[in-house]
Amino acid sequence: MTYDLLIKNGTLIDPAQRIHATKDVAFTNGVVAAVGDDLPKADAREVLDASGHIVTPGMIDLHVHVFAGVSHFGVEPDPTCLAKGATTVVDAGSAGADTFPGFRKYVIDVSATRIYAQLNISSQGLLTREIGEFEFPEYANVSKACAMIEQHRDVILGVKVRLTKHSIVSERSGMLPLHRAREAADAAGLPIMVHPQDAWCDSLDDILAVMRDRDILTHCFHGWKCGILDEHGQVRTSVREAMERGVVFDVGHGAGSFNWEVAERALAQSVLPQTISSDLHVYNVNGPVYDLATTVTKFLHLGLSLDDAIAKVTSVPAHVIQMSDRIGTLAVGAWGDAVIFELHAGEFQLIDAHGTARIGKQNLVPTTVIKGGRVYSAS
Ligand SMILES: [Zn+2]
Structure with missing residues (x-):
């Protein structure tokens, strides 16, 4: 057999290759083996018919919390991320230096x-709801x-800091954690990821002043102090x-960081997020986030194609995490991650x-997930 798995007749959307067309995709040995107009069924061990469905590369969620059992935020990654189409995720600071070895061994x-x-620049990471990770600056x-x-x-991939x-x-x-995160990231040659809302400073300007190329400002459409809009609802110059x-x-x-009005005002001023992530965790996995695809659906409502x-x-x-040759695309040779979606029409409360x-x-709505060239199932 030439192919382990062949997905036929789906509408392939692969922005990295500028493809939006009916195409077949085949996988062998965990990677994408071919993309074509009519790949023969006889060459594949398993064939999925994706007629009427959308086929995309496996989704990448740049902000989740999956240190279940240790961080109070943690959800189990496989049922909440992978099974819902997020084949690659970045945990955003659930673990710090004191807890990372356990996160690696028992989760990653x-x-x-x-x-x-x-x-997390806090060595304890995000252990408990009662005592913040920067209650003591020594963390x-x-x-x-x-x-x-x-x-x-x-x-x-980087150093996370929350400033609320x-x-x-x-x-x-105060603002010490931001500067410590910058210092550690610079020493390691990595970017920082900042959760900015309601920090101990006057406005987001003070935070962005510390941020550079490749740094990530997450929660960009939150509705609290230190947001992207000024007091008149205009996107800040900074x-x-x-x-x-x-x-x-x-x-x-x-659970507290996406505000329809802020997003609508920003988009009306042509300010779009570069990346859509969920910040999936215990306090939002049963709503209002549910999963990454639901967050993508909200941006379809906001007018994105x-x-x-x-x-x-x-x-x-x-591209942001410098893995464009391996993930986020169904180019031949990329890791074999894909999602088959249904796009439902109707009225949906978001x-x-x-x-x-x-x-x-x-x-x-994701219906089938392929990871490493195989259909993923929980069993
Ligand atoms: Zn988070």
Whole structure:
């Protein structure tokens, strides 16, 4: 047999290759073996008919929390990410230097989901809801973070910091964690990922002043202080300048970090997120986030084309984490991850992180997930 698996007759949307057409895709030995107009069924051990369906590369979620059993945010990655089409995810700071070896051993190395991580600059990571990771400034430990990055460079992609005053950062920690994250990331040659809302500073300008090319500002459409809009609802000049110099604006929907009005105002001013991520965790997996595809559906409602929205969960995040040759595309030779979707038409209630609803006309629903060239099933 030439192919292990062949997906026939689907509408292939692969923004990395600028493909939006009816195409067949075949996989062999875990990688994409061929993309073509009529690949022969006889050459494949298993054939899936995707007529009337959309076929995309496996989605990449740049912001999830999957350190289940240790971090209070953690969900199990395989049923909540992989089974829902996010074949590659980045855990955004659930683990810090004190807890990362356990995250590696008991989650990253044993999950079917492909997991990378942003290391929290707080050495404890996100253990408990009651005591914030920067209650004590001593938790922001640069040398411990750097040592852990050196041991796990194959999976640690950057340094995460959360800056919210309430229940995360004490007054005496203030803005120190941001500067410690910068220091550790610079020493390691990696970017930072910042959760900015309601920090101990005047506005987002003070945070963006520390951010550079390849750094990620997550929760970019949150509705709290330190947001991307000024008091008149205009996108801040500092935001446009940061985008110009290559700071990545990422959705990170979460339980409190996606506001319809902020997103609508930003898009009306031609400011779009580069990447769509879910910030999936215990407190939103049963709504309002559910999964990454539901977050993509919200951006279809906001007016993004299907191709643009798919790009923001495939080719663009692959580029951001410098893995464009392996993931986020179905180019021949790429790792064999794909999703088969149904795009439903109708009326769908879409809820933001504040409980505000919009009615969408489309709903993107993953039906089959392929990981490493095989159909993924939970059993
Ligand atoms: Zn998060």
